[in-house]
Amino acid sequence: MKVAVLGGNGQLGTDVVLAFRGAGGHDVLPMTHAQVEVTDPESVRAALAQGRADVVVNCAAFHRVDDCEKRPDEAFRVNALGALHVARACAEINALCVYISTDYVFDGQKGMPYTEEDCPRPVNTYGASKLAGEHLVAQSCPRWIIARVASLFGRAGPRGKPSNFVEAILSKGTAGEPVRVVDDMRMSPTYTHDAARALAHLIRQGATGVFHLTNAGACSWFEYAEEILALAHLEATVEPVRSSDHFSAARRPRNSSLRGLKVDGPAKQSLRPWEEALKAYLDDRNATARREP
Numbered sequence: 001m002k003v004a005v006l007g008g009n010g011q012l013g014t015d016v017v018l019a020f021r022g023a024g025g026h027d028v029l030p031m032t033h034a035q036v037e038v039t040d041p042e043s044v045r046a047a048l049a050q051g052r053a054d055v056v057v058n059c060a061a062f063h064r065v066d067d068c069e070k071r072p073d074e075a076f077r078v079n080a081l082g083a084l085h086v087a088r089a090c091a092e093i094n095a096l097c098v099y100i101s102t103d104y105v106f107d108g109q110k111g112m113p114y115t116e117e118d119c120p121r122p123v124n125t126y127g128a129s130k131l132a133g134e135h136l137v138a139q140s141c142p143r144w145i146i147a148r149v150a151s152l153f154g155r156a157g158p159r160g161k162p163s164n165f166v167e168a169i170l171s172k173g174t175a176g177e178p179v180r181v182v183d184d185m186r187m188s189p190t191y192t193h194d195a196a197r198a199l200a201h202l203i204r205q206g207a208t209g210v211f212h213l214t215n216a217g218a219c220s221w222f223e224y225a226e227e228i229l230a231l232a233h234l235e236a237t238v239e240p241v242r243s244s245d246h247f248s249a250a251r252r253p254r255n256s257s258l259r260g261l262k263v264d265g266p267a268k269q270s271l272r273p274w275e276e277a278l279k280a281y282l283d284d285r286n287a288t289a290r291r292e293p
């Protein structure tokens with residue numbers, strides 16, 4: 001199978017490339033922003049027509065939530081119209097179009113994890129632009145997967161933000177800085193290594209449709225920070241704060257935890273409990289530090 005990965009050097013894209021390469025037997029083409037501009041239909045069409053991939057995984061996004069609120073044009077240009085251009089180009093070459101979406105398509109009012117059967121209702125511009133992207137993909141390409149992921153941590157680190165949450169907490173804990181984290185928002189922390197492997201399994205199984213690909217379980221950001229510091233054997237204490245004590249441009253859902261009802265077999269096995277995934281991430285990080293002091 002020939003697999004093109006847009007945003008192929010991003011946090012998730014890097015692990016999608018590795019997941020397919022690790023499985024063997026696939027021709028994997030990572031495509032960076034420098035090579036393809038998703039907001040430009042000609043750039044997308046030319047790149048994808050040249051590669052003639054069987055599968056296109058679109059990890060490209062503008063996902064800084066507060067910046068999306070301030071720059072809605074850009075959010076919709078990248079996350080919605082960009083998704084449309086990719087989906088149309090996939091239709092032209094008869095490729096499966098895989099769009100990476102988010103837990104932020106939900107409003108947070110549900111008292112338990114959201115499944116693929118729940119109705120999205122975003123509360124911020126980022127979520128609205130991603131939901132628009134989902135709709136445009138589903139209406140423009142005959143074969144598609146919408147894979148919703150959440151609160152990602154991965155070894156490559158996010159390109160669109162200074163660091164992922166795990167690294168931010170580790171750096172504060174190591175520096176002895178106060179660690180204050182909201183305790184009234186719940187989500188499902190997800191290791192990009194695991195989400196990428198689950199996605200690769202789904203694609204190889206020939207799956208299509210909407211899937212929730214998060215590590216199993218959920219926690220508040222406060223509980224997540226405490227677990228990070230405990231696993232890293234850092235002494236710092238975490239102070240819980242309310243989300244209402246912080247001004248932010250974008251509203252955020254109180255509960256955006258996800259559960260994948262439709263994910264089974266090896267894809268489900270890849271999505272271990274988030275605590276185990278976090279430990280694996282930290283072990284990998286320590287092993288790299290030992291190799292590259």
Ligand SMILES: NC(=O)c1ccc[n+]([C@@H]2O[C@H](COP(=O)([O-])OP(=O)(O)OC[C@H]3O[C@@H](n4cnc5c(N)ncnc54)[C@H](OP(=O)(O)O)[C@@H]3O)[C@@H](O)[C@H]2O)c1
Binds near residue numbers: 012152
């Ligand atoms: N990070 C999270 O916690 C999180 C949570 C839920 C959902 N998601 C979704 O997961 C996906 C991957 O996120 P991530 O954390 O891996 O993001 P990331 O590390 O910031 O990677 C995004 C990639 O997209 C590229 N890109 C940005 N704008 C582009 C454009 N206009 N045209 C072409 N490429 C462009 C970036 O390249 P440059 O850096 O060179 O611009 C980068 O390679 C996104 O769809 C995001 O919405 C992420």
